[in-house]
Amino acid sequence: MIKKQIIFVIISGFILLSLKGQEHKIEPITYIPIGVFHTDYTPETGAPRQGILIPEGKGKIEIYPEYQDALKALELFEYIIVIYHFDKAGEWNHIARPPASNPKYTFGLFATRSPHRPNPIGLATIKLENVETGILYVSRVDAFDGTPVLDIKPYLPSIDGVKSTKNELIEKELGLNSIIP
Amino acid sequence: MIKKQIIFVIISGFILLSLKGQEHKIEPITYIPIGVFHTDYTPETGAPRQGILIPEGKGKIEIYPEYQDALKALELFEYIIVIYHFDKAGEWNHIARPPASNPKYTFGLFATRSPHRPNPIGLATIKLENVETGILYVSRVDAFDGTPVLDIKPYLPSIDGVKSTKNELIEKELGLNSIIP
Numbered sequence: 353m354i355k356k357q358i359i360f361v362i363i364s365g366f367i368l369l370s371l372k373g374q375e376h377k378i379e380p381i382t383y384i385p386i387g388v389f390h391t392d393y394t395p396e397t398g399a400p401r402q403g404i405l406i407p408e409g410k411g412k413i414e415i416y417p418e419y420q421d422a423l424k425a426l427e428l429f430e431y432i433i434v435i436y437h438f439d440k441a442g443e444w445n446h447i448a449r450p451p452a453s454n455p456k457y458t459f460g461l462f463a464t465r466s467p468h469r470p471n472p473i474g475l476a477t478i479k480l481e482n483v484e485t486g487i488l489y490v491s492r493v494d495a496f497d498g499t500p501v502l503d504i505k506p507y508l509p510s511i512d513g514v515k516s517t518k519n520e521l522i523e524k525e526l527g528l529n530s531i532i533p
Numbered sequence: 534m535i536k537k538q539i540i541f542v543i544i545s546g547f548i549l550l551s552l553k554g555q556e557h558k559i560e561p562i563t564y565i566p567i568g569v570f571h572t573d574y575t576p577e578t579g580a581p582r583q584g585i586l587i588p589e590g591k592g593k594i595e596i597y598p599e600y601q602d603a604l605k606a607l608e609l610f611e612y613i614i615v616i617y618h619f620d621k622a623g624e625w626n627h628i629a630r631p632p633a634s635n636p637k638y639t640f641g642l643f644a645t646r647s648p649h650r651p652n653p654i655g656l657a658t659i660k661l662e663n664v665e666t667g668i669l670y671v672s673r674v675d676a677f678d679g680t681p682v683l684d685i686k687p688y689l690p691s692i693d694g695v696k697s698t699k700n701e702l703i704e705k706e707l708g709l710n711s712i713i714p
Contacts, residue, residue, distance in 0.1 A: 516611045
């Protein structure tokens with residue numbers, strides 16, 4: 353009997369300890385697409401790795417009717433930030449090897465822009481050419497046709513455009529070495 | 534009898550027509566937090582509107598154990614981009630009125646950085662001071678304590694830091710007029 357009581361106390365102790373460790377509720381977060389990319393890129397054709405370096409890469413973002421009134425004054429911005437869902441992304445690994453990166457470096461996934469991420473969220477600063485009743489005509493695009501769009505934000509140079517020599521140097525090792533014309 | 538058949542044909546026609554309109558599958562997208570912000574800001578204390586303009590605003594991002602190996606080499610970057618979930622955001626409106634914006638302009642929600650959005654996704658370029666076993670020590674932060682973090686990306690000046698005089702002018706009307714020191 354005493355043995356059983358001791359086992360009970362030990363087990364309930366462990367259960368309490370494990371509950372105490374759960375300081376954060378890790379709850380799933382659900383979003384609903386507000387629009388969709390229309391581009392000439394498919395998984396078969398491929399897409400440029402960083403669209404902003406290619407001015408010719410044009411496309412459209414269709415914003416669904418219930419969100420179109422929220423586009424007011426967006427045309428005042430030359431560049432916008434688009435947040436989208438990499439719906440074609442595959443499994444992720446802790447280590448990523450960007451195509452043109454320096455093999456001397458080992459980059460963790462969060463130190464790269466690989467689409468294969470725990471939460472495959474894409475982020476792109478792209479040029480807004482024109483807005484017409486729910487359609488954003490954009491260039492410098494690298495998203496596949498049909499990519500779901502989650503959010504549109506204005507690009508604000510004073511908070512988004514940081515000057516950092518350190519980042520300029522290390523991005524070269526990641527494979528980026530072009531300057532926007 | 535013929536009347537009933539005509540009604541049937543009309544109704545099924547309408548059903549087919551409505552199905553045809555659904556060209557896009559608008560499916561919900563679910564993400565799981567990879568970490569959490571630890572800061573001194575709460576909804577009671579308030580938080581700076583754009584943290585990057587306030588170097589003193591320090592905080593920590595705790596990355597959960599299963600994702601910590603993906604942080605390798607992140608410390609090479611001085612600035613990182615953090616994507617998070619505005620878990621305290623309220624209902625959204627199509628029109629937003631940023632606190633210090635010029636009342637002469639009417640900005641649609643997507644032309645602002647208001648947290649009250651259809652998908653309340655936050656985006657911040659912040660300074661990475663140090664990385665220690667799953668903890669990112671950051672400054673220029675404006676997130677509330679306990680804010681769920683969805684993704685960490687390196688800030689890449691050649692694709693993220695666009696020069697745009699048009700955006701520099703219009704961001705002043707949105708209420709941003711500081712230059713990062």
